[in-house]
Amino acid sequence: MCDMADTPWLSDAEQATWRAFLEVWRLLMAQLESELQHDQSLSHADYQVLVSLSEAPGHRVRMSDLSALALLSRSRLSHQVRRMEEAGLVVREGCPTDRRGSFAVLTELGWQTIQAAAPGHVRAVRRHMFDHLTERQVRDLLDMITPVVEHLRTTEAGSHYQSLWQRQATTG
Amino acid sequence: MCDMADTPWLSDAEQATWRAFLEVWRLLMAQLESELQHDQSLSHADYQVLVSLSEAPGHRVRMSDLSALALLSRSRLSHQVRRMEEAGLVVREGCPTDRRGSFAVLTELGWQTIQAAAPGHVRAVRRHMFDHLTERQVRDLLDMITPVVEHLRTTEAGSHYQSLWQRQATTG
């Protein structure tokens, strides 16, 4: 935009990579959301909540833990779960040992929904991402991302999206 | 979640990479948005529009081209530019040669704003991302992303976010 010799500007390679990163994210998410919506009328947030619950013992997870698992802010998750409860995909249950807390629990409908949605979504993730990468690249990508994520968990935004990486699930 | 031998499930490495990718994106964007908001009261969308305009000759770009440059859908850009016009960062001008079209043009305030915001934002991108990668990794990352982006441009969502990669800017 302008060249100020004293600012830590990005190199050409960095700039190209950054732009590609922004673009791949938008396109990838737009495509995945669109397929999920078309196939099962689910948003990606719905999907992440359903998967997180389906992987948990008893298909039940405390809201805070779910917020960490599904990568949603607490407030957003609360609204999200209310909508999903209205849609019959989950129910909320109070926690007996800590009456502030509550569990989100998968319903039968929620369980059937995620089972129906998962194979198609996984195929889509493959088709749009992993099919274009070698095994080697997948590992390298993880090696690149890991230190970045670890750094970000120490930041303001990281602590806002707090948990999981410094939290033990409250299982009951 | 369940193991069906006939579905193209993700390998452990792929699953870990996918999850890390989702997480790094959320944390990175949350952090960058938060710094941008704190330092200059700008959203990332504001920033991308300002940068795209500031890089264009005459600081003016047709709406469709801007939509491609800033990676925003046409509708979103339209709302975005209206808000930015209200804030005095840009103005809209009609296109004389095609009266359907319009240009977004950077104002003096917009220009000062992007000049004030850019160094800090670039530093933040460095600090939160590129400082954690070697030069080699930056190049490798671009090499990985490139075929994925190219594939996505051919998809439904890609053509919805149409342009730029198959568009020549309408400069006047």
Place this chain on the structure above:
DNA sequence: CTCAACTAGTTGAGCCTTCAAATATTCCCC
């Protein structure tokens, strides 16, 4: 010409997200 098809851009309604504040409960220290 002229009409249909296409393109550029905007709009409004409705849903989703964010933010800050509220509620309810538990913890812990004197």
Place this chain on the structure above:
DNA sequence: GGGGAATATTTGAAGGCTCAACTAGTTGAG
């Protein structure tokens, strides 16, 4: 065992985003 700090979650309002519909202007075939 009382009271303030901390925790878990919800809520409502304000504003952003998406979708589909709309306006307006251009193009091109016949």
